[in-house]
Amino acid sequence: MRMSDDEFELVVDEAIQSIPEGFHHYLQEIAVDIEEIPDADTCREMGIRDPRSLLGLYRGTPLTQRHVEDSGRYPDRIVIYKRNIERMCKDRRRMIDQIRKTVLHEVGHHFGLDERQLRELGYG
Numbered sequence: 205m206r207m208s209d210d211e212f213e214l215v216v217d218e219a220i221q222s223i224p225e226g227f228h229h230y231l232q233e234i235a236v237d238i239e240e241i242p243d244a245d246t247c248r249e250m251g252i253r254d255p256r257s258l259l260g261l262y263r264g265t266p267l268t269q270r271h272v273e274d275s276g277r278y279p280d281r282i283v284i285y286k287r288n289i290e291r292m293c294k295d296r297r298r299m300i301d302q303i304r305k306t307v308l309h310e311v312g313h314h315f316g317l318d319e320r321q322l323r324e325l326g327y328g
Contacts, residue, residue, distance in 0.1 A: 241288060262280070309327040
């Protein structure tokens, strides 16, 4: 299943907007980018053998690990890998669901949730 870049971006934006309003303040400084697939450096850094297996990535310091004395850190970033999501989804509905699940999974990391906690919430 393939989706146009514009439509894919719209679905990512809708997933972010679906997060309850009270949390939006904590998302203001996160860049959300869409890339085709992870590059070789990212795969090497993350210990990933098959670049097709990575659907999204959070890069930053989770809110639960920040200190008031922190300064000079890079902005947080979420990357959603379009081709990998397209590759695994057979129809539009599944793709929309997977995009939303991936976005919320990565946002969960920003809020300090680990893989086990995200699985328990249905975002793993």
